[in-house]
Amino acid sequence: MNKAQHDHFVIPLLFVVSTILMVAVMPREGQFKYQYQKGSPWMYENLDASFDFPILKTEEELRLEREKAAKYFTPYFSIKSDIEAEQLRAFSAAALDAGLPDMVSGELLSFYKELYGWGIMDETRYNQLDPEIGIAVLSGKTAEKRPVSEIYTIPSAYNYLLQKLTTFNKNEINTFNHSRLELMRFLVPNLIYDEATTLAVQSTMVQDISLTKGIVYAGQRIISQGEVVTGSTEQVLNSLREEYNSKIGFSGSLVLLVIGQSFLIALCLLLLFILIRTLRPVMLSSVAELSFILSLCVLVVMAASGTYKANPAILYLLPFPVIVLFLDSFFPTRVSLPLFIAAMLPLTFITDDYKLVIGTILAGGVAVFAFRSWGRGWQQFLSVLLVFICYILVDLSFHLISEGNFLGIHASVFRNYAIASVLLVACYPFVFILEKLFGFVSLSRLRELADTGNKVLRELSEKAPGTMQHSLQVANLAESAARNIGAYALLCRVGALYHDIGKINNPQYFIENQAAGFNPHTLLAPQESARIVIQHVEDGKSLAKKYGLPALVGNFIESHHGQTKTEYFYTEYCNTGGDPANVEDFTYKGVLPASKEQVIVMMADAVEAACRSLKDYTPESISNMVNKVIRQRISGDQLQNADISYRDLRRVQETLKIHIQEMYHARITYPTRKRLK
Numbered sequence: 001m002n003k004a005q006h007d008h009f010v011i012p013l014l015f016v017v018s019t020i021l022m023v024a025v026m027p028r029e030g031q032f033k034y035q036y037q038k039g040s041p042w043m044y045e046n047l048d049a050s051f052d053f054p055i056l057k058t059e060e061e062l063r064l065e066r067e068k069a070a071k072y073f074t075p076y077f078s079i080k081s082d083i084e085a086e087q088l089r090a091f092s093a094a095a096l097d098a099g100l101p102d103m104v105s106g107e108l109l110s111f112y113k114e115l116y117g118w119g120i121m122d123e124t125r126y127n128q129l130d131p132e133i134g135i136a137v138l139s140g141k142t143a144e145k146r147p148v149s150e151i152y153t154i155p156s157a158y159n160y161l162l163q164k165l166t167t168f169n170k171n172e173i174n175t176f177n178h179s180r181l182e183l184m185r186f187l188v189p190n191l192i193y194d195e196a197t198t199l200a201v202q203s204t205m206v207q208d209i210s211l212t213k214g215i216v217y218a219g220q221r222i223i224s225q226g227e228v229v230t231g232s233t234e235q236v237l238n239s240l241r242e243e244y245n246s247k248i249g250f251s252g253s254l255v256l257l258v259i260g261q262s263f264l265i266a267l268c269l270l271l272l273f274i275l276i277r278t279l280r281p282v283m284l285s286s287v288a289e290l291s292f293i294l295s296l297c298v299l300v301v302m303a304a305s306g307t308y309k310a311n312p313a314i315l316y317l318l319p320f321p322v323i324v325l326f327l328d329s330f331f332p333t334r335v336s337l338p339l340f341i342a343a344m345l346p347l348t349f350i351t352d353d354y355k356l357v358i359g360t361i362l363a364g365g366v367a368v369f370a371f372r373s374w375g376r377g378w379q380q381f382l383s384v385l386l387v388f389i390c391y392i393l394v395d396l397s398f399h400l401i402s403e404g405n406f407l408g409i410h411a412s413v414f415r416n417y418a419i420a421s422v423l424l425v426a427c428y429p430f431v432f433i434l435e436k437l438f439g440f441v442s443l444s445r446l447r448e449l450a451d452t453g454n455k456v457l458r459e460l461s462e463k464a465p466g467t468m469q470h471s472l473q474v475a476n477l478a479e480s481a482a483r484n485i486g487a488y489a490l491l492c493r494v495g496a497l498y499h500d501i502g503k504i505n506n507p508q509y510f511i512e513n514q515a516a517g518f519n520p521h522t523l524l525a526p527q528e529s530a531r532i533v534i535q536h537v538e539d540g541k542s543l544a545k546k547y548g549l550p551a552l553v554g555n556f557i558e559s560h561h562g563q564t565k566t567e568y569f570y571t572e573y574c575n576t577g578g579d580p581a582n583v584e585d586f587t588y589k590g591v592l593p594a595s596k597e598q599v600i601v602m603m604a605d606a607v608e609a610a611c612r613s614l615k616d617y618t619p620e621s622i623s624n625m626v627n628k629v630i631r632q633r634i635s636g637d638q639l640q641n642a643d644i645s646y647r648d649l650r651r652v653q654e655t656l657k658i659h660i661q662e663m664y665h666a667r668i669t670y671p672t673r674k675r676l677k
Helices: 003-025 059-071 081-097 102-118 123-127 154-165 170-179 195-207 231-248 254-279 281-285 287-310 312-317 322-328 333-344 354-373 377-403 411-438 443-450 455-463 465-485 489-498 526-546 551-559 567-575 596-611 619-635 646-663
Strands: 053-056 076-079 135-139 142-146 191-193 212-216 221-223
Touching (some): 003 287, 081 102, 102 154, 102 170, 212 231, 221 231, 254 281, 254 333, 287 333, 287 411, 312 411, 322 333, 322 354, 322 411, 411 443, 455 465, 455 489, 465 489, 465 596, 465 646, 489 551, 489 596
Parallel strands (some): 076 135
Antiparallel strands (some): 135 142
């Protein structure tokens, strides 16, 4: 089986396997068959309840009830008997040392016991209490509710003791004053906040809040055809959908459900196939590229299905826009963005939350353009900010459409979108794993290769400076031509910069590197000269492997001359009596260009080299030379495998003419200054 037959078998198999995998992981439940939006008319027939179901409270209602429960909850406090015992012992000892009579000290001791029995609270904590709620005082396993007015602080307890002293007779008061005993010294808070009990009881109360607020009975009219969906009606419809999904569920044939899901997934992949065939047909002959794209589609369905089964709310945390960043790292945006939209379509079969799907697609569109401009270092967080703003605007827009106000926007919305946006940056580095796994070259890698300060291009500049200048000129021409026809401009630039690195081995045999007045080819036979010149392609392939250049870049080295002849040495050979039939010794053994980018680099390389030989750079001479070079490549069957139309080829041709004229425009002749007599 040759490669073509192998691809014709493997590529359809990839689509079939992808369909099976996606259908296998999808939730096995039917979807609620009604789609509706608050403020819009009911598009279906009259809807009556076919079974009893409770009306669920909205998230806003539950949030308010929980906040109310937390705000008006009675805090729990414990009386610490050990504190009371310690302070009473300390008072008794101090009273004995001060010589206080037993009757007076006994009276004061009973007052202290009374205060500690009620409980003394820290003044700061006391000020935080709500007079309308009071507190609950724990005593063993029971709790007694007390109003705030019956709770003492140290100052109020001290005032209580001073008030009790007024009931003593004059002699007892004089005796107490003579003892100089400080009553406040033995007042210590013994009513301590019990946080564990408070939180436990509070949590129980919150959990006990009812999730429902009424019931709809079987046969009851829910909404009529054409009736506008109001807030209360939407709540009932949401309750019906929740009851259907959680309890009623799918009651039909599971086999037919799977068949329906299979058809939908197959149609989505058919759309993907159509987009690929329209935007980048060469991809249909690349097993690696198709495997990559279909793997991303399967990954989306697996992640969404698994999350939906666990908790549908978590779907908003998944950074789906990273899929378009993965695609855009290896393919042009005009290809990656439509493929991303097609890859997101299966989400509509997993969840009926169209806001999630639309928000994801729009955020992906913002991400792909933001990361093009701010995709390096700290600038990535600027891109994340734009994605976050896009998410918020989409959510806010849907909220305004349904509610018509800014009420009910939860902080959780901002939190979820912020997490998804940050995860976008966290997942983006996985592009390097995908690059190695599928053998691709990412946008980041191409940017590194385009840097003329890297090791390979520095060596080319040092050993073959003329070739480096030629490569830069070719890179500029190729990049401009690529932009003009919508090809991958950065890839063209990189391919042009490296296409002649094989000349590093023997730079002196190429005219752009030769010193004036000496050409080593004058000492060689034409066949030997042709062999050395042709060898730079093989040398380039070897150096590409040595320096670890991607295979995608190596393709430009192999294809930039295709299978053309070294015309100069072939003509010289024939003119000196050589056999014209001996073409093989003067023909490059490279591969024919296959992609638009490879064709552009071949043309830019040939045109730039040919135009250097012009004696005058007029628009006519440049136009004729460009036409001649391109005709030679076409007539020599060098483009027979190329994925490029004659229309694009014509546009490349015109672009090269314009830029060659700009490169070799006429200079001003400066006048000679006349000498004064």
